[in-house]
Amino acid sequence: MLTTEKNTADQIKEKYFQKFGNADGTDKPRIFRSPGRINLIGEHTDYNNGFVLPASVDKAVYFVISPREDNQVILHAADLDETYTFTLDDLSKPEQSWALYQIGVIEQIQKMGHVIGGFQTTFGGDVPVGAGMSSSAALECCLLFGLSEMFDLKLDKFTIVKMGQKVENEYVGVQSGIMDQFASVFGKEESVIRLDCRSLEYEYFPFLMKDYLLVLCDTSVKHSLASSEYNTRRLECEKGVSILQKYHPEIKSLRDASPELVAQHQDELGDVVYRRCKYMTEEILRVQEACDFLVQGDMENFGKEMYATHNGLQHEYEVSCDELDFLVEQTLDNSNVLGARMMGGGFGGCTINLVKIDAVEDFEKSMKTAYKEQFNIDLPCYRVKITGGTEELK
């Protein structure tokens, strides 16, 4: 674990004791960590049964937890210094939106027939919220893992991943795929994971930041369209599948279709659904090509695939925004940048940039200046370190 992460965990533990006290020294809370994620390529492919290439990073969510004798749950948000208390027999939706995820987690645990007792927790971390690094998945997986350990629920990794996704789908109301939770739980140091979202088979590929660094540029905006448009994209893809299925009953998802097939049915699909399906079938192929380049160490071509992804997300899938497009455009004439694209669900958040290691400082400087001039917003840049997945800190 990195020193900065240790500091964050210690700070949250301190806040736990400030909040709950420990006069007699008997409270020995346990600490759990779940990281945010990046995704190198394969965007919006997860809910179309395609491939993704994420990794977990050195920005994480931490829960400091102790069991209670009663059936109360006391959630204390360290960053906001706000508390929300409820009992395990009343999981109605909270007014504080931040508590939605934790209550959703408990609901999933109960739905599976598991029994837990009351607990108190202080949680927080350093995954920027709304930056497309999946702070919510990290939160869900951290609490699921923590409660499984504390109450001996014996949830395996895949179960935690799927339950986390269901929190989003059934409680929060975003029809998101499986990538974020998977990356947070299965992350491995200095490795990216190629996940086949249809079979859930996965493979680790080493990603050593020796010659290149991955740098995230955070637009610091999150347009309100994000979750409604996300669900709309999912429906548009499903519509595409139902049209293609009429002619090819074996097609169960866009993973089973090809760009050529999509082109054959362009008229019937109609402009919008056609462009969604075109992007999606191309992107699914692109992840596989990109993985081959990665294995061959051909980062130039890997970077080109990243640009191609952005182009598709901007013009065909239409989940980008002016701020993201501007940041990607800024890199086009910079020979030290091999690839850049928007990352995650879209409509704000970060771009991910593959940058020659010696040029990172200049890159960040010029990006910050350009962004400030254009939007009058300071641009945070994060140099990515790939760490392991969900764990207990001993």
Ligand code: GLA
């Ligand atoms: C969000 C969702 C993921 C995935 C990405 C886009 O992060 O939670 O499931 O669909 O968007 O790739």
